[in-house]
Amino acid sequence: MQQFTRRLHGIQVSHHKETANIPIIRMPVPEQVTIPMIQQIGAECQPLVKKGDHVLLGQCIGDCEHKLSAPIHASVSGTVTDIRDFVTVQNVTTKAIVIQADGKQEVAPTVQPPQVDSxxxxxxxxxxxxxxxxxxxxxxxxxxxxxxxxxxxxxxxxxxxxxxxxxxxxxxxxxxxxxxxxxxxxxxxxxxxxxxxxxxxxxxxxxxxxxxxxxxxxxxxxxxxxxxxxxxxxxxxxxxxxxxxxxxxxxxxxxxxxxxxxxxxxxxxxxxxxGMPLVIKWMTVAGSAILIPKNVLVPLGVSYHDVIEFCGGYASEPGEIFMGGPMMGIDVFDDSFPVLKNNNAIIALAKDDVYMPKESPCINCGRCIRACPLDLMPCMFDRAVQRGDVAALRSLKVNLCMECGCCAYVCPADRYLVLANRLGKKLLREADNNEKGGK
Ligand code: SF4
Ligand code: SF4
The missing domain is CATH 3.40.50.11540 (NADH-ubiquinone oxidoreductase 51kDa subunit)
Structure with missing residues (x-):
């Protein structure tokens, strides 16, 4: 059982909070938004509109009856021009509703402050x-x-x-x-x-x-x-x-x-x-590849490209673009990606600031263990993954890892520890699925 026998650890990182004093500014309505039907943990929504429909700001355009789901609303008024396949960062294929904005931002009549009394x-x-x-x-x-x-x-x-x-x-x-x-x-x-x-x-x-x-x-x-x-x-x-x-x-x-x-x-x-549902996000746009870092209020579904253009464009060629921060964010590879509900930042780092260090063998220094805020043993996960040792991964509790990256940050051997932890979880999942399938 995980006990937190020592104090919680963690690391000191460079904060780079240069935008802390920059007020949130609303970006103009973009020409087009692309709104995927999975934007949360839980079930996929089904489109409630079809190609050619006119939609209003705040209109519900996707929903499902699953107990773990959340409806999705139009972030612009305009015309649905396409409903196409979309691959999420978790590699799940869903539908995305493409809306050509009319620039009027006509509000749906359903947008009313909710009556809450219980x-x-x-x-x-x-x-x-x-x-x-x-x-x-x-x-x-x-x-x-x-x-x-x-x-x-x-x-x-x-x-x-x-x-x-x-x-x-x-x-x-x-x-x-x-x-x-x-x-x-x-x-x-x-x-x-x-x-x-x-x-x-x-x-x-x-x-x-x-x-x-x-x-x-x-x-x-x-x-x-x-x-x-x-x-x-x-x-x-x-x-x-x-x-x-x-x-x-x-x-x-x-x-x-x-x-x-x-x-x-x-x-x-x-x-x-x-009464306006979740159709906008306030987010930080920053990093060495962004010309004018800002805090921006953007409509959901706007492309990273459009948001970055609003921030003056690229200062230099980006080497990495993160959905979220550089520690726990996800590399989106491509700036045509749309802003999603849980997207609190676009961080683009210049090519010169991004490098993939070469791993060298573990020197058993224990720094990763001391840095882990959850008292886990990342170096042992790494070895268990190399051996494909599912029993060890289970007993070492790789599933508790929150992928914060502290271990990899401090490792002098540049071991790809977060990657190893993810692989370890995947091995466990596969083993569990095989076990269930065999019964
Ligand atoms: S990524 Fe996982 S193992 Fe590494 S420090 Fe964070 S919680 Fe611990
Ligand atoms: S920090 Fe790196 S080198 Fe040190 S024990 Fe952990 S994995 Fe090994």
Whole structure:
């Protein structure tokens, strides 16, 4: 059983929070958006429109009845010009609705502030908003707000760490959308009957800390945390704020804790007040390949290319473009990729700043173990993967790895440890599937 016998570790990384003081600016309506039907953990939505249809801003264009799903809405008004195959970053093929914008941004009549007067109507409203975890996880928010046992949650933890280098979108949301944030916190507390809220924030966000502290109450507290990656990891944050450990096989809810990302809550407050579902994202566009780094409000489905053009274009040829931050983000290879719900940043690094080090043999220095925030043994995963040793991967608990990259960051032998961890999980999954198939 994972015990966290030592303090949680993590690493110091260069923050590159150069956009922290740059207010969020809205980009003009693009000519076209491409909206995939999978933008969350859970089931794929089915298109509710067809080629040639005229759609309005905020109109629901995709949904499904699966209990883990979230509806998808049009981010521009215009004409559906295509419904085509789309391959997600997880290599799943789905449909994507292509809308040619008419530039009018005519709002759908369904866009009305929701009537919320009970727990049930609150959950229904959150589902209709299309909200999923905006910090990167993409878990449907209404499902998160439905604990297995009603009344078992007592504490809302607002994850405002934003520990990934470059990204400052959450920081800006705290400064610019604080009214919406606090409205959402109070609403969640009211309908889930919570005792307290703790806003966990890294100490490198002095202005946001000061601003939020002005609004603290007896039941809503701001708690600062050391500036150390990956402070925003769910288990790391819970431990840092409460001293409680989410043990193997447990969820935060088993400790009476609900964790929500700060931008997700700010959006939720905005939706409850305006009724406009999730059709925009505030995101950071930064990195050495971006000419004018900014925090930008963009319509969902706009291409990375269009967003980067709005930021002055490329300063130099990009070597890598990340959906999210450089530590846990996903390399999208191609800037025709659309902005998705859980996409909080586009980070493009210049070719000269990107290099793939050559691996050398492990020297048993143990730095990866000391850096791992979850007390795992990455060097042992690496060896087990090389041997194809599924039993060892299982007993070493490779599945607990959150792929934060701390181990690879500190490894003097440049071992591809995150890649090995992913491979280890894949080997375990395949072995489990084979076992199930054999029964
Ligand atoms: S990537 Fe996994 S094994 Fe490596 S430090 Fe992070 S949690 Fe630990
Ligand atoms: S940090 Fe690298 S070299 Fe050191 S033990 Fe871990 S894998 Fe081996």
């Amino acid at each position: 727990y049930e109507s609150f959950i229904d409203a959150v589902r209709r908003s299309g909200l999923v975890g905006l910090g990167g996880a993409g878990f449907p928010s209404y499902a998160k707000l439905m604990p297995r046992q009603k009344g078992s949650i007592h504490t809302l933890v607002v994850n405002a760490a934003e520990c990934e280098p470059y990204i400052t979108a959450d920081n800006r949301a705290m400064l610019e959308y604080a009214d919406f944030l606090f409205y959402a916190i109070e609403t969640v507390m009211q309908y889930l009957e919570l005792k307290q809220t703790i806003i966990g924030i890294e100490r490198n966000k002095a202005e946001a800390i000061a601003r939020l502290k002005q609004r603290q109450t007896d039941r809503i507290k701001v708690q600062t945390l050391p500036t150390r990656y990956p402070q925003g990891g769910e288990k790391v944050m819970i431990y840092g704020l409460t001293g409680k450990v989410v043990q193997e096989g447990m969820l935060p809810a088993d400790l009476g804790i609900l964790v929500m990302n700060v931008s997700s809550l700010a959006f939720l407050g905005m939706y409850l007040k305006t």
